[in-house]
Amino acid sequence: MESKCVKQLLGQKPKANLGFYPTPFYRLENLSKKLGINLFIKREDFSGQSLFGGNKIRKLEYLIGDAKEQGAEYIFTFGATQSNHAMQTVEACRKEGLTPILYLVAYVEPDEDDLRSNLLLDKILGAEVHVILKNPGESDAEVDARSVQLAREHMKQLTKEGHKCYEIPMGGANLIGSAGFIDGFVELAEQAAAVGQNFDYLVHATGSGGTMAGLVAGKKLLKHPMRVLSFDVIGHDASYLENSAALANESLEWLGVDERISAEDFEHDxxxxxxxxxxxSDAGNDAIRLLAREEGLFLDPVYSGKAFAGMLDYIKKGIIPQKSSVIFLHTGGATALFAEKEILGDLLEK
Ligand SMILES: Cc1ncc(COP(=O)(O)O)c(C=O)c1O
Structure with a gap:
């Protein structure tokens, strides 16, 4: 399918204009020379709508568009206390006149007297924030499920009072959010074509899986040869790829196209x-310092630093061969550089 047809289909969906697209795409000259590859960067961290953009804005354009079409007043969403997705959802709600309510799990416990990073921004934005502390012995999956259960009870109450609530899952990873990265892949493919080069690899960090699902669905639709390498920042079992394929296929169905993907279409590490x-991780922090010192730009320790570290290791091992043309998708998250010390580790020690 041609990119203009995909854009036409996406153009029929309700959408809120939250970001500034296309996001910048350019060559990293110093690192290309140092690493022996042709390295470009796609700056999703420059998506807007504020200084603290990232990959969630593209998803939220479709999610908030859908919420408004359904007449929602309250938007509920989830994440960690320092969730980029949650903070960007609050920004989007403020712009679009919706009321944001966050249920955030404290994997790293915040200091209420010294709020930092995204949690600080959530408060400045005036979001209603419910911090869920982990119970002793509770697994991450259990506390995440408890957070959703508490939010749903809250939604039930508001609905009873006659309000319309809209739930966005963690990371915006549902069929509508993921379709944002079908849009993202099409934009990137057009930018890559415009510089007149063939790219071998697209590298990015994967968490909830929505970005990966959308990118690979977009690649499938355009029959694009570039390989998408997805570096996991959470650690998932085999069900992750099955679930991500199902998600991508729901997005493709929502778009009204017949193409489908399978778990084997992902190159997930x-x-x-x-x-x-x-x-x-030490390697993630090394990557943050490398990009800062060679190119004057910032990655983050939770997502983009670890994905960049994976890419550097692939180059070192020859898995990404010398002279390859590579795009790094910068998904944002640099507010984490101002988060709790546990999240930064020894970043300042070298
Ligand atoms: C900065 C950053 N990069 C990458 C990701 C991963 O995106 P996804 O959740 O769509 O897998 C996230 C998700 O929160 C993020 O905040």
């Missing part, structure tokens, strides 16, 4: 997330 979500 689970080897670079350790020691865990919101726990910094």
């Amino acid at each position: 689970n080897d670079y997330y350790l020691p865990g979500y919101e726990m910094p």
Whole structure:
């Protein structure tokens, strides 16, 4: 399918204009020379709507568009206390006149007297924030489920009072949010074509899986040869790829096209997330310093730093061969540089 046809289909969907697109796309000259590859960057961190943009804005354009079409007043969403998605959802709600309510799990416990990073921004934006502390012995999956259960009870109450609520899952990872990255892939493919080069790889961080699902669905629709390498920052079992394929296929169906993907279409790497979500890795912090010192731009320790570290290791091992043309999708998240010390680790020690 041609990109203009995909754009036409996307153009029929309700959408809120939240970001500034297309996001910048350009060559990293110093790192290209140093690494022996042709390295471009796609700046989704420059998506707007504020200084603190990222990949969630593209998803939220469709999610908030749908919420408004359904007449929603309250938007409920989820994440960690330092969730980029949650903060960007609050920004979007403020612009569109909706009321944001957040249920946030404290994987890293915030200091209420010294709020930082996205949680600080959530408060400045005036969001109603419910912080869910982990119970002793409770797993991440259990506390996430409890957070959703509490939010749904809250929604039930508001609905009873005659209000219309709209639920956005963690990371905006549903069929509508993921379709945002079908849009993202089409935009990127057009920018890549415009610089007149063939790109071998697109590298990005994957968490909830919505971005990965949308990118790979977009690649399938355009029959694009560029390989999408997805570096996991959470650590997932085999069901992740099945679920992400199902998500991509729901987005394709929503768009009204016949193409479908399967779990085998993903090139997903689970080897670079350790020691865990919101726990910094030495390689991730090395990557943050490298990009800052060679190119004067910022990655983050939770997502983009770990994905960039994975890419550097692939280059070192020859999995990404010398002279390859590579695009790094910068998905944002640099507010984490102003988060709790546990999230930064030894970033300042070198
Ligand atoms: C900065 C950043 N990069 C990457 C991701 C991963 O995107 P997804 O949740 O769509 O997999 C997120 C998600 O929160 C993010 O905030």
